[in-house]
Amino acid sequence: MSTAPTPESGDVVAVIVVTYNSAAVVPGLLESLGPGLAGLRWHLTVADNASSDGTAETVRRLMPAARVVETGRNGGYSAGINAAAAAAAPFTSVLILNPDVRLTPGCGQLLLDLLRRGDDGIVVPLVTMADGSPEHTLRREPTVLRALGDALLGAERAGRFPVLGEVVTDPAAYRRESRSDWAVGSALLVSGRCWSACAPWDESFFLYSEETDFALRARDAGFPTRLAPAARATHIGGDSRAAPWLWRLLTLNKVRLYRRRNGRAATAAYWAAVLLREVSRAALGSPTSRAAAAALLRPAALRETPGPPADQRATIGTGLNASA
Template sequence: METIAVVVVTYNSQRLLADLIASLGPGLEGVDWHLTVADNDSHDDSVTEVLRWKPDATVIEMGRNAGYAAGINAAVSKAGPFTAVLVLNPDVRLTPGCIHPLLAALRTDGTGIAVPLLKDGDGKLIETMRREPAVRRVLADAFLGAGRAGRIGTLGEMVTDARKYRSETVTAWAEGSTQLISADCWNAVAPWDESYFLYSEETDFALRARDAGLATRFTPAARAVHLEGDSKVSPGLWALLTINKVRLYGRRHNRVATSAFWAALLLREASRAVLGRKPSRRAVRFLLNPEFLREVPGPHTVHGR
């Protein structure tokens, strides 16, 4: 019998939790599962809400906003025995029977992570598959736009061709809101890198899993709803997402390559800032910040793992 450790990281997530927890029973029907929640010092009643709807859940109060990766690591460390870890955002809703195609995908040789097809609250496909970050892909995004670049061969980092979402396939990585990770993969690759705080931690984990011979498998027979966050509209979150891309790239490439990646990102964000995009303006300021340049492996220094 499969046993699933469901792990959720909360931060002021009270309004989302009743519907998430309600979806777990139907989504995980037929398998044993237990819920562990790491709360990043919420100022609402997130902890109370979890226990209201799932009294036997394990809740870890982090005592600070420790970040997404730290929450996942803490939750898994306190979870009971498992054959797989299901990482979920609070704004995810599983569809009935979602777990079974994901488990079947994990049984495919060389697979460590299985991810479902996601739709947003309006039923629109969320383009979750990603290719490995590369300079040419940042430039393609800058000059063609992510949507167009993602439909031309393997040019874009984001896979935007809807036809690619019709069948099961291996992807370099996938957005981190809904991921089933085998126990073997977790034991070989974990913990998640807490230095990212938010964004790129799922990229880092998936690429390290791939380095260990364990692929991420997109599984459209499994479906879930992701109401989605606000990284695309919040200047602060977009800036964090952008600088973490440089951090990730710098930890996997040499100084010259990382400098080129940083310059390509700066070009992309500057071109959008000129058009009045506020998140890109914030990203440019971060990319040019001397403290950031000293901290991040890029034009000035390369940090090893």
């Protein structure tokens, strides 16, 4: 269990950013922090996972007051979060941001206001993509029926029905202060009590499912995930479906996470539903689904701690939590 230090008085937000070859995108995030966190006491800690493009130097130049932790390795997103939190100054809440996120003015105050009201836990903003289209960041807990719904109907259509869809696609859910089982981890404000009870993040998830694991454990401990619809952020990252190895990693980690929380029979049914989805998409010519299906059919792949191929490690940086 991690303990969140508490300052003598008042709220202090620890802003945590994990970077890896993010020099092209992190300046935009840093520029948005001042207006986005206006009125708050906050400090920034950046964990840089051995970037080779000068990311750490860029952060130091643009924001000299920031703490920069150079981890010396690309240990993944959870490892970076844990390293940054360990090095951060005292805080009462933690705001985790991808380097390709941009906060709108006043976003932080709106997140903190909702965090103060009701239950402690996790609060997320309303996120839009760079083109202004909404990003469906709210999620329901993975189940066999929801995996089947995704396989047979597609995530967008299945998401209209709570029993069949993991992705929350109902527009009404994004217009109110709604709850969800978890949310995409590009921007998360976590209360100090929740952090103390549920941290550290599980480093066995190199990328993908780490925020699912954390939020579900938080929910189980009585710390829900809530949406602050008036708080806005923009996510300019890419899509995990663009690269076969990324989709393979995402798919394997979904099954690994489900297996940790469920018995063998349920996991076998979930695996079969996920495999059905990937095989059906592969038959339609999807190279990402071909890679995922091939991995699912290798029992050893699910026993491993998946990470990126060695020749792809340098490409991780801007889309650490790209939407599934």
